[in-house]
Amino acid sequence: MEFWKPLLLFAAGVVSGWINVMAGGGSIISVPVMVFLGLPGPVANGTNRIGIIAQNVMAVWGFFRKGFSDFKLSASLAACASLGAFFGANAGVRLEGAWFERTLAMIMIGVLIISMTGFGQKRVSPEDKPKNLLLGHLLFVGAGFWGGFIQIGVGLIQLPILNRVMGLDLVRANMHKVFIALVFSFVSLAVFAAQVEIEWELGLALGLGYALGGWLGAHSAVSRGEGLIRKVFYLALVAMAVKLLFF
Numbered sequence: 001m002e003f004w005k006p007l008l009l010f011a012a013g014v015v016s017g018w019i020n021v022m023a024g025g026g027s028i029i030s031v032p033v034m035v036f037l038g039l040p041g042p043v044a045n046g047t048n049r050i051g052i053i054a055q056n057v058m059a060v061w062g063f064f065r066k067g068f069s070d071f072k073l074s075a076s077l078a079a080c081a082s083l084g085a086f087f088g089a090n091a092g093v094r095l096e097g098a099w100f101e102r103t104l105a106m107i108m109i110g111v112l113i114i115s116m117t118g119f120g121q122k123r124v125s126p127e128d129k130p131k132n133l134l135l136g137h138l139l140f141v142g143a144g145f146w147g148g149f150i151q152i153g154v155g156l157i158q159l160p161i162l163n164r165v166m167g168l169d170l171v172r173a174n175m176h177k178v179f180i181a182l183v184f185s186f187v188s189l190a191v192f193a194a195q196v197e198i199e200w201e202l203g204l205a206l207g208l209g210y211a212l213g214g215w216l217g218a219h220s221a222v223s224r225g226e227g228l229i230r231k232v233f234y235l236a237l238v239a240m241a242v243k244l245l246f247f
Helices: 004-022 027-036 041-065 071-092 097-115 133-149 154-165 170-195 200-246
Strands: none
Touching: 004 027, 004 041, 004 170, 004 200, 027 041, 027 200, 041 170, 041 200, 071 133, 071 170, 133 154, 133 170, 154 170, 170 200
């Protein structure tokens, strides 16, 4: 293996992990990089889950160290998302070639539309209790399906559910988001590993980068709060639009 490939994936993982924890959409960097390195769509899609797991382990730990945790609610939402992820991954493992590229394009268009309609975010107080718990859990089955299917942009789906539907501030929403993604990513990786050849060595390099990015993202989210999260959210969406229009 050429030495620059793991280094490139490590760097992509750092950036992707930080963006994913702060808002979402970081996989729009890591997955195309793996496709550029010659990995087929399903292999890149599956290998990316190694990085997602590493990222979210560090992010959950980072939030916990800063005093942010609600494992009971996180676990129940993660169980619903994992159910959806199982079926989504079984669909995603068959996604390749032109359809893989078209799906990436559709994701970016959809996220851009969301950005033009307010992102599904609203300001709430950190003291507010979660609401609409049943609806939130049901919606996370769908979010998990998307996460299992392709992962890209799933954070941008989770945040509006946690913020607008369930009434959580963006810091606590991110706290739940990374735990939920950690759990359902194990389900997704198991499905992909059973059906395609995961690139474990490249995945390790990517995972190390994702872990560092996830740790940095958790600390940034807690220390800088909603203001920085919103800015990163906007930048992630603009980056997706640029990728769609010019590359």
